[in-house]
Amino acid sequence: METRTKNVSLEDLQEIVGEEHAREAAPEDAVDGVAPSFVAEPGSIEETSRLMRLANDEGLRVAPRGGGTKMGWGNPPRELDLILSTARMNEVIEHVPGDQVVRVQAGLNLETLQERLGRSDQMLAIDPPEKDAGATVGGVVAANSSGPRRYRYGTVRDLIIGITVVLPDGTIAKAGGKVVKNVAGYDLGKLFTGSLGTLGVMASCNFRLHPRPEAARTVAVELNDTLAAGQAAQALMHSQVFASALELHWSEDARLLTVLIEGISKGVDAQADTTSYLLRGFGEVRTLSDEEADHLGPLTPPGAGNDEVAIKIAHPPAELTGVLDSALGAAERKGVTPRITGHAGAGVTYVALSGGEEEARAQVVEELREIWVRRGGSVVVRQAPVPVKKRLDAWGPAGDYLGLTRRVKEKFDPRGVLNPGRFLGGI
Amino acid sequence: MERGQLIKAMESRLGTEGVVHEREQLRSYECDGLMNYRVIPDLVVLPETAEHVQQIVRICYEEGIPFVARGSGTGLSGGALPVESGVLIVLSRMRKILEVDIPNQRIVVEPGVINIWVSQEVAGEGYYYAPDPASQVVSSIGGNLAENSGGVHCLKYGFTTNHVMGAEVVLADGSLVHIGGGKAPDAPGYELLGALVGSEGTLGIATKITLRLLRKPEAVGTLLAAFSDTEAAGDAVSAIIGGGIVPAAIEMMDALCIEAVETAVHPGFPEAEAILIVELDGPEAEVEDQFQRTIKACEEANASEIRIAEDDAERALFWKGRKAAFAAMGRISNDYYVQDSVVPRTELGAVLKRINQLGEEYGMRVANVFHAGDGNLHPLVLYNNDNPGEAEKAEALAGDIVFTCLEHGGSLTGEHGIGEDKKKYMPKMFTEDDMATMQLLRCAFDPHNLCNPGKIFPTPRLCGERPGPFRMHPVQKAGLAENF
Numbered sequence: 001m002e003t004r005t006k007n008v009s010l011e012d013l014q015e016i017v018g019e020e021h022a023r024e025a026a027p028e029d030a031v032d033g034v035a036p037s038f039v040a041e042p043g044s045i046e047e048t049s050r051l052m053r054l055a056n057d058e059g060l061r062v063a064p065r066g067g068g069t070k071m072g073w074g075n076p077p078r079e080l081d082l083i084l085s086t087a088r089m090n091e092v093i094e095h096v097p098g099d100q101v102v103r104v105q106a107g108l109n110l111e112t113l114q115e116r117l118g119r120s121d122q123m124l125a126i127d128p129p130e131k132d133a134g135a136t137v138g139g140v141v142a143a144n145s146s147g148p149r150r151y152r153y154g155t156v157r158d159l160i161i162g163i164t165v166v167l168p169d170g171t172i173a174k175a176g177g178k179v180v181k182n183v184a185g186y187d188l189g190k191l192f193t194g195s196l197g198t199l200g201v202m203a204s205c206n207f208r209l210h211p212r213p214e215a216a217r218t219v220a221v222e223l224n225d226t227l228a229a230g231q232a233a234q235a236l237m238h239s240q241v242f243a244s245a246l247e248l249h250w251s252e253d254a255r256l257l258t259v260l261i262e263g264i265s266k267g268v269d270a271q272a273d274t275t276s277y278l279l280r281g282f283g284e285v286r287t288l289s290d291e292e293a294d295h296l297g298p299l300t301p302p303g304a305g306n307d308e309v310a311i312k313i314a315h316p317p318a319e320l321t322g323v324l325d326s327a328l329g330a331a332e333r334k335g336v337t338p339r340i341t342g343h344a345g346a347g348v349t350y351v352a353l354s355g356g357e358e359e360a361r362a363q364v365v366e367e368l369r370e371i372w373v374r375r376g377g378s379v380v381v382r383q384a385p386v387p388v389k390k391r392l393d394a395w396g397p398a399g400d401y402l403g404l405t406r407r408v409k410e411k412f413d414p415r416g417v418l419n420p421g422r423f424l425g426g427i
Numbered sequence: 428m429e430r431g432q433l434i435k436a437m438e439s440r441l442g443t444e445g446v447v448h449e450r451e452q453l454r455s456y457e458c459d460g461l462m463n464y465r466v467i468p469d470l471v472v473l474p475e476t477a478e479h480v481q482q483i484v485r486i487c488y489e490e491g492i493p494f495v496a497r498g499s500g501t502g503l504s505g506g507a508l509p510v511e512s513g514v515l516i517v518l519s520r521m522r523k524i525l526e527v528d529i530p531n532q533r534i535v536v537e538p539g540v541i542n543i544w545v546s547q548e549v550a551g552e553g554y555y556y557a558p559d560p561a562s563q564v565v566s567s568i569g570g571n572l573a574e575n576s577g578g579v580h581c582l583k584y585g586f587t588t589n590h591v592m593g594a595e596v597v598l599a600d601g602s603l604v605h606i607g608g609g610k611a612p613d614a615p616g617y618e619l620l621g622a623l624v625g626s627e628g629t630l631g632i633a634t635k636i637t638l639r640l641l642r643k644p645e646a647v648g649t650l651l652a653a654f655s656d657t658e659a660a661g662d663a664v665s666a667i668i669g670g671g672i673v674p675a676a677i678e679m680m681d682a683l684c685i686e687a688v689e690t691a692v693h694p695g696f697p698e699a700e701a702i703l704i705v706e707l708d709g710p711e712a713e714v715e716d717q718f719q720r721t722i723k724a725c726e727e728a729n730a731s732e733i734r735i736a737e738d739d740a741e742r743a744l745f746w747k748g749r750k751a752a753f754a755a756m757g758r759i760s761n762d763y764y765v766q767d768s769v770v771p772r773t774e775l776g777a778v779l780k781r782i783n784q785l786g787e788e789y790g791m792r793v794a795n796v797f798h799a800g801d802g803n804l805h806p807l808v809l810y811n812n813d814n815p816g817e818a819e820k821a822e823a824l825a826g827d828i829v830f831t832c833l834e835h836g837g838s839l840t841g842e843h844g845i846g847e848d849k850k851k852y853m854p855k856m857f858t859e860d861d862m863a864t865m866q867l868l869r870c871a872f873d874p875h876n877l878c879n880p881g882k883i884f885p886t887p888r889l890c891g892e893r894p895g896p897f898r899m900h901p902v903q904k905a906g907l908a909e910n911f
Binding site for chain 2: 096097098099100101121144146154155157158165167171172173174175177178179180181182183184185186187188190191192193194195199210211212214234237238239240241242263264266267269270271274312314315316317318346347348372375376377378380395396398399400401402403404405407408410411412423424425
């Protein structure tokens, strides 16, 4: 029997994207246990536009998907009919090395892009942990994913200079451009950054690039306690060392603050010396071998692919010791095991909780949320078994801007077609 | 509400000293830094607190009166141009630095705080605020936020939008919201802060702003290189950046500009067809190495002279010459018309050549002073307003320059904003759908089009609301329903 969702059949989708590019959904296409009916892979912005118009007219609920590495982010969708995969829209549209700017289609694999840029000794300074797992550029933008180098280069919002989107009604619109400095019109590239596919489908993005550093070194200090962690991070932040990353690792195996220094080799040597000198009062200092630095993985995504509960605490960076104490204390009282990594210089700390009762892990999150939301931060659930996520709400409480946030959603997606329920405040 | 009633209503909240309504006094607010557009506002109000701003905006909202916020009024696109029969909200009395938080590298200020005060406030701690528009000794942080101001050092450190971390904002209905994390990063929800910064006062009024502070670099190196033609100077720029160096700043001035600046502030610049000012900063060893590479790149591009700033005083002199460029034009021309287009760096040579041709075709002088590192041109079309028809001719030439930049893949404006001045050009860069989509955002923030209406977009979009002056629904007025 023919599968139909609402008024749409597989043939309707195939008519738009071609027979081989639309299929019935498989179990692994489910998002947090909510199963879609179809998966469609448009090959162009025009096909994306036609798909979205159909979905909008027929009331299909759509989840855009890039590499699929972050489909567990946010709340479970209320409803889902169609996965719109950007996988076939994976071209570099334009790269002029002299302009240090690149324009790419949203479905382009981030690592593929980096390889391509590397040939011109350039890079896109975004290094999220899921970059090796097949993350696409569009997915990274939609999720506002970031990595260690945000300390030096900022996050997606600081590097995106232009965007082309398809709105739910099929409208194709662009903002920004291909020059770094540009204040013409509203900056929709930033608005779409972190919108988790709830405002439109990204078709292409333009970015500012940076020269690839000639040399790199990682200096690490073994931390005796949480106080040393906070103090060492502060010592680095207020120094004139121009580090690329300032990362914390706190688990049973290692308690380290690592400093990544990049640049020309002479400069790296001098700065590594200064860094070692600055950190010597907080514990044993050593230079990590490349292998050790890689293995440590500032890049290990806490909680990926298991039943851990992983959260992201965003906090004022000077509160690092307090964040660690609160997380370690709460975990201990509830009998669960914490594993902590973080962008210490930026005020982002990831805590992955394993062991103990599921209930206990949820309680730790609630306790930390209580503390850090009150102190101006946020505690977002990055990964959790669906029942835990349902109980906690992935985003936590929103501030007084929730009404405005809802109005933005209503203007861009008045029929609630895109990712219903996954975003802040049930958007 | 009649004007008299409106004045009384405002005075009852702000005091008589907070309301300007005499025609002669209102005249001093008729324009911002772009003086060819003038509108006398109905009323000027000078709030001292966020609550004042809320009260003012609430009255405007209930009465359907448009309002425009203004900082120091130094904008160059008419963004703070008053609206006829509207209220101008001048924020210059809100100029307190509220909190300095060095451990978190943040400062919290009111919108009327002057840009340079921020760096002065934290200089003793070894910190500074990076965005440095040429107007920084007079322009306000609130105005910088509205315009997403740049400056000579934004090549390396980014623009205002990269340094505003949080804002308290009065929306068009008078409600107060806090967006952006402020001290904590990555606030959940849409990136509303990124949308607000650079929205030219059309989405709300920031009443409290959290800025990021940067640690002063260990070393700074500044050089000035003279060239016998602009193309050679352009080659040097390409060579420096192509070599993997991200300088703090690279600025270019042409002969006409050098002449004006010499007459006005005597920085002692060499006679040349073009000069570059290049500044590098960062860790000492890195700056030293890159400085040598920069000198080599200038030499290889046949620089006729290279001067290295020996100390802060000499560095300040270089920058004095550069930052005085606009003001100095008065020494060589009665009037000038400035554009702010951007081109991809690799198109600089071709575009500059075309600008010269256009100047010859029109028979007018065009001076060039610009941020070469990021391709942000500031062509100054020189004219004399006393000669009939010259102003129009200058504007036409400036328009042709803009179109040339767009043809080469550029943008209408790099830092001055669209405002009133360039909205007519928006359809050259964006489609109807692009602009309609942008205005969805406006409709979410300001459905009744009261907040700095008529700027940026050539044709305003109705937000699905009833046209005409807004009247609040009685149920809403009684506080029984919210307008979402």
